[in-house]
Amino acid sequence: MGFPGTWMTESESVVYRVVPKCACSTIGQIMFYSDHGRFFDGDIHDSTDGLHKWSQDHSQPLIEANVQGHKSYAFTCVRNPYTRILSSFFDKICGIQRNGRRYRGNLVPLLIQKYGIEVGGEDGQDDFDQIASFRRFLLFARDTIRWRRPMEPDIHWSAMAGHVSTFIVNGGRYDKIFWTEQFNDGMQQVLDAIETPHAVDLGQIPRFNESEGHGPKRAHPVEDYFDDLSMHLVYEIYKRDFDLFKYDVANPANKMPVGEIDLDEVHAKLGE
Template sequence: MGFPGTWMTESESVVYRVVPKCACSTIGQVMYYSDHGTFFDGDIHDATSGIHKWALEDSQSLIEENVTKHQSYAFTCVRNPYTRILSSFFDKICGIQRNGKRYRGNLVPLLIQKYGIQVEGDFDQVASFRRFLLFARDTIRWRRPMEPDIHWSAMSGHISTYIVNGGRYDNIFHTETFNEGMQSVLDAIEKKHEVDLGAMPRFNESEGHGPKRAHPVEDYFDDLSKHLVYEIYKRDFNLFKYDFENPGNKLPKGEIDLDEVHAKLGE
């Protein structure tokens, strides 16, 4: 299995397990800058040099040795499940991707046909999102009409592969307190170049892909929607200390217990 979704600086100062829709573009650029003193010109997901990634064959043996021996500081980042699934909907379902096409080709036509979702014009965002939520649950629970997508599969699933295959995290922080969390990582590692988190741009790879959210977060989640979200993301809410009861509260309710995460996701 190895370490899918794992990135490491060229200097091997730090290792990061990517979790989609959790500030991964910005984190990747911070890592790149800390080695090179400049940001990657383009989307960091497209970088094939200047940073090690498990998806690059030449990087795999380096990452595997580093992670299994815990030679570098290792971290990841999580996000409120309510805002994460909403972001996935507006970016991946409603939006046009960097290649000028719809995400995954026939996915949106499938959703229009099977779930009655609308994404064009002045559509009802709340109704379409709730139908998308049914689809996301079907993919995760029954793996139909397709396998679950990385952008809406549970964060705990992404994070667990790193642990199960022999890795250990030194830090897991919340996207909602990004600067404090990312600074705690930077303070713990040796960098070739200092990164000023307050002054750097935010690299939001999905920004502008889809329509703007027209309502507050809580308006998208009625009682049934909350039930579906909890069915999909129960472990995420519990392990990463988010508030299931109130979709309008994006902030975590407490600190993440790393020992608990390793114990429960390492089974």
């Protein structure tokens, strides 16, 4: 199994477990900058050198040795499940991807046909009932996660606990898990704990939101997308995420955490 989704600086100053839709583009660029004194020119997910990634064969033995020996500070970042699934819908389902095409080819036509979802026309820019379509997408997401039909769950809407757990199960241990909603505080704590070849001033770092502009703008407050049934579905899918990362399941309008993350609890419950 190894350490899928794990990135490490070439200097081995820090190790990061990517969780999709949780500031991973910005974090990857900060890691790249901390080694090279410059940002990667393009989407950091497309880089093939300058940053060790488990998806690169030459990086795997280095990442494995580092993580299993806990030689470097290791961290990840999480996000409110309500805003994360909503962001996935607008970016991946309604949006045109950076290759100029729809995400995963036939996925959107399948959703239109089987679930009655609208996506704002060919380019995602037409008006449509965002709330009704999102709630239908939520049924699809639940079906993929609960029954793996009509396809396997996608990394962008599968539970964060699943991503976080592979690192633990295979012998890794996190030193820090912080919230996207308090990004600067959490990322600064990581930077304070490590030595990097180039200093990073978080105040000067742009936000690399690679999904920005892919899809239509959200037309309503977050809470308007979630009725009682939607909230029930979200809790069914993301129960462990709410419990472990201390988010407010009862109030979609509150994106902020309601407690502190207990790293020992995370390791105990996700290491089983």
